[in-house]
Amino acid sequence: MTQKKTGASRRDFFKTMGAAGAASLLLGPGSALAAETMTAPRRPFGNSGVQVSTLSLGGMFDIVTNQLVLHQALKLGVDYWDTAYSYTGGRSEEGIGRYFTRFPKVRERIFLVTKAHRRTPEDLQEQLEESLQRLKTSYVDLFFVHAIREPGDVNQPEIKAWAAKMKKQGKIKLFGFSTHRNMAECLAAAPGMGFIDGIMMTYNYRIMHDKDMNQAVEACHKAGIGLTAMKTQGGGPVADDSEGEMQLGGRFLKKGFSPFQAKMMAIWEDQRIAAICSQMPNLTILQANAAASMSRTALSAGDRRALAAHARATAGCYCAGCAGICEDALDGVAPVADVMRGLMYARSHRDLELARQTLAEALPAGPEALLAMDFSPAQAACPQGLPIARLMREAAEEMA
Ligand code: SF4
Numbered sequence: 087m088t089q090k091k092t093g094a095s096r097r098d099f100f101k102t103m104g105a106a107g108a109a110s111l112l113l114g115p116g117s118a119l120a121a122e123t124m125t126a127p128r129r130p131f132g133n134s135g136v137q138v139s140t141l142s143l144g145g146m147f148d149i150v151t152n153q154l155v156l157h158q159a160l161k162l163g164v165d166y167w168d169t170a171y172s173y174t175g176g177r178s179e180e181g182i183g184r185y186f187t188r189f190p191k192v193r194e195r196i197f198l199v200t201k202a203h204r205r206t207p208e209d210l211q212e213q214l215e216e217s218l219q220r221l222k223t224s225y226v227d228l229f230f231v232h233a234i235r236e237p238g239d240v241n242q243p244e245i246k247a248w249a250a251k252m253k254k255q256g257k258i259k260l261f262g263f264s265t266h267r268n269m270a271e272c273l274a275a276a277p278g279m280g281f282i283d284g285i286m287m288t289y290n291y292r293i294m295h296d297k298d299m300n301q302a303v304e305a306c307h308k309a310g311i312g313l314t315a316m317k318t319q320g321g322g323p324v325a326d327d328s329e330g331e332m333q334l335g336g337r338f339l340k341k342g343f344s345p346f347q348a349k350m351m352a353i354w355e356d357q358r359i360a361a362i363c364s365q366m367p368n369l370t371i372l373q374a375n376a377a378a379s380m381s382r383t384a385l386s387a388g389d390r391r392a393l394a395a396h397a398r399a400t401a402g403c404y405c406a407g408c409a410g411i412c413e414d415a416l417d418g419v420a421p422v423a424d425v426m427r428g429l430m431y432a433r434s435h436r437d438l439e440l441a442r443q444t445l446a447e448a449l450p451a452g453p454e455a456l457l458a459m460d461f462s463p464a465q466a467a468c469p470q471g472l473p474i475a476r477l478m479r480e481a482a483e484e485m486a
Contacts, residue, residue: 127140152181199286200217249261
């Protein structure tokens with residue numbers, strides 16, 4: 087694949103478009119007013135009986151100093167809020183708690199999710215209690231075991247019993263997990279676990295065409311498990327600034343929406359997905375995403391084909407999270423998929439701090455440990471054809 091470097095990114099795009107310009111896409115003239123008076127659509131969250139906004143406010147940012155985003159999200163009907171114990175050292179949860187303290191009546195309107203990284207009932211309990219204190223609430227609507235690596239991380243009788251106990255005590259209403267590794271395997275196992283109400287997983291215009299993933303989504307949907315898609319832009323460890331990406335952008339801009347909006351719209355077309363969780367640390371991204379969720383314009387068959395063709399043409403930029411393949415080829419000595427995710431944060435999201443944090447959690451020995459490893463068996467096994475050895479070396483150098 088030939089790539090022409092242009093350095094464009096989602097952030098650059100919005101800088102170029104400006105808040106009003108980005109938000110006005112899709113809604114046409116007078117859109118600022120339209121966006122004020124319209125609200126994000128709603129869908130059932132699995133069989134829970136709850137309707138959620140199809141756009142979820144991803145809270146991986148300092149919400150203590152960014153209360154206006156919450157305020158505006160509410161106005162736009164975005165009342166599914168997502169946070170985690172680990173986000174921004176607690177300032178994400180604390181920011182939501184601050185908002186609930188200032189506006190106590192808002193709490194009941196929000197479908198609130200938090201997550202804990204821990205894996206034992208005792209540890210989960212400790213993090214849940216601290217989360218509730220930070221959030222200034224007595225319950226969360228959905229509690230996730232955060233970023234599971236395989237079904238066994240959550241499919242344990244002790245965790246099942248703990249989740250039931252927390253529900254009985256009214257501290258959580260629904261229970262589930264989030265995952266961005268081995269997603270198809272984790273989702274496929276969920277219906278059989280018998281206690282999973284909701285899942286948040288990587289799902290985008292690339293992954294949605296994978297047969298195993300599609301079957302796993304179908305199985306969860308049939309089982310009444312509420313599904314939330316994340317990482318819907320399909321960014322990878324190699325920034326996709328190809329000519330094809332630019333052409334795709336031009337195609338969608340001519341129709342009145344951005345390529346970022348189009349990639350989200352492709353997911354919303356899948357009715358099995360209840361919501362998209364998107365990091366929205368500023369009003370510009372919030373307005374543009376909300377406008378996309380309210381769009382009266384559908385993607386055409388040609389648009390869908392263009393997205394699928396682009397996914398195929400740039401597969402070598404994308405890590406599909408199938409960690410069981412590359413990491414097994416290395417006998418589990420290196421967290422290749424996590425390093426790829428770190429590179430994605432650095433290169434596609436342009437967030438070096440988050441990239442370093444991801445690597446530090448995955449590789450306590452430090453990124454330089456990657457320089458001493460032989461990645462050739464993993465590279466030979468990778469179905470995406472990623473140049474794993476080179477990318478691991480670059481990660482070690484860029485994130486040292
Ligand atoms: S590096 Fe390749 S094999 Fe490993 S998770 Fe990514 S796509 Fe899958």
